[in-house]
Amino acid sequence: MDEEDPFGLNEEIKIVIFKCLDCKGTDEVPEYIIGEFSVDKNNSEEVELHCPHCNGTMIEARKNPK
Ligand SMILES: [Zn+2]
Incomplete structure (x- = not known):
């Protein structure tokens, strides 16, 4: 297993914006x-x-x- 740091302490976590097709709400994932x-x-x-x-x-x- 080459396990990477799951918390990204040494690098920025990339956030992707998701948009709801139904209520048009958004969420950052x-x-x-x-x-x-x-x-x-x-x-x-x-x-x-x-x-x-x-x-x-x-x-x-x-x-x-x-
Ligand atoms: Zn929705």
Whole structure:
């Protein structure tokens, strides 16, 4: 196991903004969490998260410009 520091003490944690398709709410998600969700997917495939506000579907906001 080449385990990396999970708390990123020596480097900035990259935050990705997710936007809800249903309630349009946003959430800031650390990139390492997204990595866990995308483990079964191809890199080109979107990661979907559950919205903490309405339990809808959230996707990366940057892939959906306003
Ligand atoms: Zn929502």
